[in-house]
Amino acid sequence: xLELDFSKLNGMITAVIQxxxxxxxxxxxxxxxxxxxxxxxxxxxxxxxxxxxxxWMKGEESGNIQIVKEILVDxxxxxxxxxxxxxxxxxCHTGYNTCFYRxxxxxxxxxxxxxxxxxxxxxxxxx
Numbered sequence: 001x002l003e004l005d006f007s008k009l010n011g012m013i014t015a016v017i018q019x020x021x022x023x024x025x026x027x028x029x030x031x032x033x034x035x036x037x038x039x040x041x042x043x044x045x046x047x048x049x050x051x052x053x054x055x056w057m058k059g060e061e062s063g064n065i066q067i068v069k070e071i072l073v074d075x076x077x078x079x080x081x082x083x084x085x086x087x088x089x090x091x092c093h094t095g096y097n098t099c100f101y102r103x104x105x106x107x108x109x110x111x112x113x114x115x116x117x118x119x120x121x122x123x124x125x126x127x
Contacts, residue, residue: 005078006033012048013078017058017091020069020083026091027099029058031080043068045082062123064088090117093124 004013012030019026029047031039034055038046045058045066059065066084073080092099095116102109 002073003077004033004036004073004080005076006036008078012050013080015045015047016079016081017045017066018081018083020085023083024098025100026084026086026097039068039082045084058091059087062088062090062093062118064090064118066091088117093120095120095123 006013009030012032013036015029015031016025017027017029018024029045030050031046032048032055035046035048038044038055038057042057045068047056047058048054049056057065065087066082067087068082068084070083071080072083086097090097092101094101095118096113097117098113101111101113103112104110
């Protein structure tokens with residue numbers, strides 16, 4: 001049985017999420033042991049939210065789930081890359097396909113993606 005090192009980062013590992021076809025980095029998240037186990041069991045990406053202090057499945061609210069196609073583990077067994085199929089086309093809660101939709105341009109951030117995949121106000125029923 002594969003055992004990852006959850007002793008660092010307060011019981012979490014870093015997870016880089018990448019599109020399995022294009023290799024584009026879609027997001028970065030954290031997994032605790034429970035999120036790791038649920039991901040392996042279900043084949044869908046689960047993470048631990050540090051801000052909400054809870055386990056969550058990617059897409060549980062938006063429907064934009066991540067189906068795991070391959071998992072890479074680093075040499076220290078404390079970080080993973082999940083190569084996923086992004087259902088719905090958007091990994092970011094802001095509506096973009098990736099959380100990395102901006103670049104550093106001097107001392108400001110410039111949006112480099114042309115358009116959003118969805119309107120977060122409609123998807124998350126925000127007022």
